[in-house]
Amino acid sequence: MAEAMRQEIASMLKGIQRYNPDNLQSVERYVTFQAKENAYDLEANLAVLKFYQFNQSYDIDMTCTILLKALTNLPHTDFVLCKCLLNEGIVQESNVSRIIHLANLLESCDFKQFWARLREIPELHRHVVGFQDSIRKFVCHVIGITFQTINKNLLAQLLGDVDSHTLNQWIQKYNWSLRSDGYVFVANQEACIKTKNITENIAFDSVMNIMKYCRQG
């Protein structure tokens, strides 16, 4: 279903047709579909924003949905790409500026603050199915590249104060392992993060001339 829609919309947005106002409604419906079905299509969403940009009138709810969906695709920089198509007026709208604040917290990896703020405004993302778990995936991604072992309590906190059952599910999902000392083993980082030494390599070409001089000499 999602794949069929993706293709249909993609063919609608080819070339100059991208800016055809007749297509807007269908693409907007597709955005709503993405929120409901936990699907994602950056290119279609950017086309909607571009359309708003050209007409200088943004549908606030639609814009918010697109921005929230962009956050679900972190660590990719989709949010920045979307933000660049807004303007100085729209970013001051209360919900848009709330989402931008959330994005700032996520991009700074201040997850504790992020979850606290999100709890204050639960209605903001309610219509985006799977939003919180998508964010948890991003959190796990960052932890996965940073830690070799991490304190279990810290991990639970970064995932949004999840209970121990949920915590175990995430640990399993990423093939991490909970040790008896209260630490979670994430990955063997030692093996891949190593000091590099760059030594000079001199290509034969660069000494060729010198050797020629020697022969002549």
Place this chain on the structure above:
Amino acid sequence: MAFYDDRRGLDDYDDDYHYDTDYGKHDSSSYPIMPDIIKKFILHFRDVIQNGSISDKQTLYESTFPKLTEQYYDNSPWPTDREILKELPEIENSNDDHIFLVLYSELCYRHIYARVPGGPSLEQRFESFYHYSALLDWILSSPEPVRLELPDQWLWELIDEFIYQFQSYAQYRARLHQKSPSELEKLESASKIWNVLSILNVLHVFVDKSNIKQQLEAHASGNKPESVAGEFGCHPLYKMLGYFSLIGLLRVHSLLGDYYQAIKVLENIELNKKSHYTDVPACQISTAYYVGFAYMMMRRYADAIRSFTSILLYIQSVKQLFQTRTYQNDQINKQTEKMYHLLAICLVLHPQCIDESIQQVLREKNYHEKMYKMQYGDTNEFESCFMFACPKFISPGSPPLDGPPEDHSKKALKFQTEVFMAEVAQQKMLPIIRSYLKLYTTLPLTKLATFMSQGVHQFGDDWSLDKEVQALTTHLLCFKHKMKNVVWVKGPSGLDGSFQSGSELDFYVDGEMVHIADTKVAHRYGDFFIKKILKFEEQNNKLRSLKISKD
């Protein structure tokens, strides 16, 4: 730096009009409108356009026309097409002559935009647009390929100038605070002129007409482009206009802040190789500039750095090409300077090894100082470097003419700058952490947290090591997140890539301990000695060849 201040850069930057008086060699008012030599030139030009070889056209375009401009029309416009029809009975209102006049007028308008004091008037902006429409219509609506061949350089500059004038008009129109009521009225009735959709449309039509995308795809997969080019795409005029339109789309999308489309439109163009399709240096340089900029905004620093360094190396190697003072060269030199600024920003955010000869330029005082300031968290320096080096952003929807008479021309620039500065703010702590990590191979979190809080009400009442470690953990996660960028590896689209940590310093946290992996670069003695030996030999040779007369 003042040397490179061309009118274009200034026009886009501030509203004031500066005119570089160094150019004035002759006072053009002392000449009659059309001296005989100009009449002769125009007739010759027409004959060459209609029947001459490509190399003749190139000579007239690249050298004769600029030379005559300097001598006779340094800061005044060339005769208009109407004046020519009046003065030169040899030129008729026939179809062929008409095409020549349109091509000629395009050059005249370029000259007005570039050199004539006061810049183009509203009417001239409109007329230039009509001339473009006439020319492009003629090329595009012909049932068979039109019988015209022009040098690649000319075709590139045609498309480039078309977009420049669009951008210039958008800026001009946005400065509502400087418009008289009659000008507002004229603008009102001209909503279709230099409209963003019509510009995009023209570029897309060229792309489609030439089948350039299919040709590039065929080329990339090792097939013959001619097999998919079609009737029009085989013709060099259409093929090259199609190719340059892709680069034009890259530029227009960048000006609008649509970095995704900007890169996407270049699919199948091999960004990392010297292009087979064109050897117009200005086109390659412009491509690298916009591609690098888009990558930087997407936080793909390694890709941005690769794009900038490879083109800057190329520019270094062909430097002498750009030394004569034409306005095209001024533009190239200005773009080069911008790219060094962008490269400096990228290297501060994402330190990595780059080619020694480019590094050498960045060690010079001007850049060195800027990079030093940015490393120490001077956000003003980031902002001024960004604003100097970024494209001249435009808002696509024109501001309503009946609104308050404000200056809207800088809003897009301000907005894109804010987006970038938000990114810089998120990364603010990273250089400080990096500077500490560089000193250790292992470092306990508590010790680093203590370093980090130095000077900030340390050991005061509300200071707690726990809190500091927590804050530090956030920064460390942020460090890893920001330094893991998507990097292009292979494939037809510049948007593809995989996550890599390419920055020179890396680390991981094991429980309460930070383990650091740095990149150590050995001194490049060999390179130094090779250069010195070659220089010594060269001097020896010179000495040997000296003939000393014995008096």
